[in-house]
Amino acid sequence: MSAALLLLADSRLPAGGHAHSGGAEQAVKTGAVHDLASLRGFLAGRLHTAGLVAAGLTAAACRSAGRSPTPPAPMTWAELDAEADARTASPAQREANRQQGRLLLRVARRVWPSPVLEELALAVPNPHHPVALGAVAHAAGVPPDEAAMAAAYHAVAGAATAAVRLLGLDPVEVHRLLAGLAPDLDAVAERAAAAEVLPATSAPALDLLAERHARAGLRLFVS
Amino acid sequence: MSLPLPPRRYPAPVALSHRTPGAGEVAGRRRMRASAAVSTALSGGRTILPLLRSDPPLTLRQTGPHTVHLVSTAAGPLGGDHLSLDLDVAPGTRLEIGSIASTLVLPGDGESLSVITARVGEGAVLSFAPEPTVLAAGCAHRMVVRLTLAEGARARWREEIIFGRYGEAPGRCVAGFDAMVEGRPLLRQELTVGDPSLDGSSAIYGSARCVGTTLLAAPPHPATPKSGSPGLTAGQAGASAAEGPIGANAPGQGATGVRGGGVVAEGVAVLPLAGPGVLVSALAADAVELRRRLGLGEAQIAW
Numbered sequence A: 001m002s003a004a005l006l007l008l009a010d011s012r013l014p015a016g017g018h019a020h021s022g023g024a025e026q027a028v029k030t031g032a033v034h035d036l037a038s039l040r041g042f043l044a045g046r047l048h049t050a051g052l053v054a055a056g057l058t059a060a061a062c063r064s065a066g067r068s069p070t071p072p073a074p075m076t077w078a079e080l081d082a083e084a085d086a087r088t089a090s091p092a093q094r095e096a097n098r099q100q101g102r103l104l105l106r107v108a109r110r111v112w113p114s115p116v117l118e119e120l121a122l123a124v125p126n127p128h129h130p131v132a133l134g135a136v137a138h139a140a141g142v143p144p145d146e147a148a149m150a151a152a153y154h155a156v157a158g159a160a161t162a163a164v165r166l167l168g169l170d171p172v173e174v175h176r177l178l179a180g181l182a183p184d185l186d187a188v189a190e191r192a193a194a195a196e197v198l199p200a201t202s203a204p205a206l207d208l209l210a211e212r213h214a215r216a217g218l219r220l221f222v223s
Numbered sequence B: 001m002s003l004p005l006p007p008r009r010y011p012a013p014v015a016l017s018h019r020t021p022g023a024g025e026v027a028g029r030r031r032m033r034a035s036a037a038v039s040t041a042l043s044g045g046r047t048i049l050p051l052l053r054s055d056p057p058l059t060l061r062q063t064g065p066h067t068v069h070l071v072s073t074a075a076g077p078l079g080g081d082h083l084s085l086d087l088d089v090a091p092g093t094r095l096e097i098g099s100i101a102s103t104l105v106l107p108g109d110g111e112s113l114s115v116i117t118a119r120v121g122e123g124a125v126l127s128f129a130p131e132p133t134v135l136a137a138g139c140a141h142r143m144v145v146r147l148t149l150a151e152g153a154r155a156r157w158r159e160e161i162i163f164g165r166y167g168e169a170p171g172r173c174v175a176g177f178d179a180m181v182e183g184r185p186l187l188r189q190e191l192t193v194g195d196p197s198l199d200g201s202s203a204i205y206g207s208a209r210c211v212g213t214t215l216l217a218a219p220p221h222p223a224t225p226k227s228g229s230p231g232l233t234a235g236q237a238g239a240s241a242a243e244g245p246i247g248a249n250a251p252g253q254g255a256t257g258v259r260g261g262g263v264v265a266e267g268v269a270v271l272p273l274a275g276p277g278v279l280v281s282a283l284a285a286d287a288v289e290l291r292r293r294l295g296l297g298e299a300q301i302a303w
Helices: A003-009 A024-029 A036-065 A077-086 A091-111 A115-123 A129-139 A144-167 A171-180 A182-194 A204-214 B234-241 B287-298
Strands: B033-043 B046-053 B058-064 B067-072 B082-089 B094-099 B103-105 B112-120 B125-128 B133-135 B140-149 B154-162 B172-181 B184-193 B210-217 B262-265 B268-272 B277-284
Touching: A003 A129, A003 A144, A024 A036, A024 A144, A024 A204, A036 A077, A036 A129, A036 A144, A036 A171, A036 A182, A036 A204, A077 A115, A077 A129, A077 B184, A091 A115, A091 A129, A091 A204, A115 A129, A129 A144, A144 A171, A144 A182, A171 A182, A204 B262, A204 B268, A204 B277, B033 B058, B033 B094, B046 B058, B046 B094, B082 B094, B082 B125, B112 B125, B112 B154, B133 B140, B133 B172, B140 B154, B140 B210, B154 B172, B154 B287, B172 B210, B184 B210, B184 B277, B210 B287, B262 B287, B268 B287, B277 B287
Parallel strands: B033 B082, B067 B094, B082 B112, B094 B125, B103 B133, B112 B140, B125 B154, B133 B154, B140 B172
Antiparallel strands: B033 B046, B058 B067, B154 B210, B172 B184, B210 B277, B262 B268, B268 B277
């Protein structure tokens, strides 16, 4: 494992991740997430659907950035971004994804300057987050399978932290819950990195929550 | 559900004998391998159906000039069965596919598979709206849909999955949906139902017992949502009409026939896709409510 992976997955990376709850805020508002058990179900569901898709795209973007001959064949930035679009039916989620991708790319161009990131910024100024993450991982020297891990972690960590704040849960208990999901994180990252076809697992409830959230009057998180 | 069939003005379904028997006899029953097909052609400016190939249990019956209904002539699919349906909609023609009854997927020997491949030619229109698929306890099913649209083609594609018969836990199902428009990906989704470790996750289906989507691909022109439609409260209609920057992040890519979109009512969202199309997505406790919710969403879109 590379030290760069830790920097990349760290919530202190100033790339705006803290502003997003990944649907958790709306799930709390509707009562669907109300305690540790329901949070666990939410996070596991998120990880195995949106998380798997993000991890797959991230690994593919990382491989494409390195022009790796490992299948699937390298794709252009525009092609990868179009694949992310086709897997994100909810416009609110596409917007949240692109916002996070744009911020990550902006920060990373200063932290890990690389021709690959300039190329991405030119081709897709506001890339989907996994596309940006894969490119940034390559620029930081992180291999595709570890990049997939960062994406899987990103899919649950932000939502978990948001739930702590929204429900006033014990942060230690929530971290215990995340530790319990560690084997799932490993499995999702491994599956995503090994996939020859980009995963497309969808989560209808997350789509509904995202759209509802985009229209909510009072909200703490952007998504 | 019964459907009034018109008098037999159209050719009766023909069960052809090219059907290949399955790999083996399983518990006194053959695994079925069936491959049915429909294709259209243009004749004197009208749609005709030069190919209507039934293959039991996939029996096709023409019920209108460009309408075909699927009539199941055997139970299932059961585990081990492989069914495929090919739809070829020639440029400038029109095809509507429905079904007489819902499909009950039953357990058997191994995984059952259904593959639907649909090609919609230039300027052609396809409507695919069969009755729901019900996942009986213990089933292991895989559904694959591949939809490709040429320039100027339109498609309406409805899919409803019911998690088990009344009071029953569903079997397992993976439903993949892949839509391409003019060589570019429009929608790629995969739903997994019946995974015990994710059952009840509020991120996936929550407490719903059915999931449904209607894809309206490449609507011809932007339309105004019918505000004040039944089931919309004033506040929700207002939210829909007062659509802000959401979905406007990719200029030039949002040629959808709906302005705004979003959650139009409880359990249903109208999702303008990044490419030319809109997805109506719904969750519900039962099949009747699911259909009602999809209908509410579909009514928002001029297709």
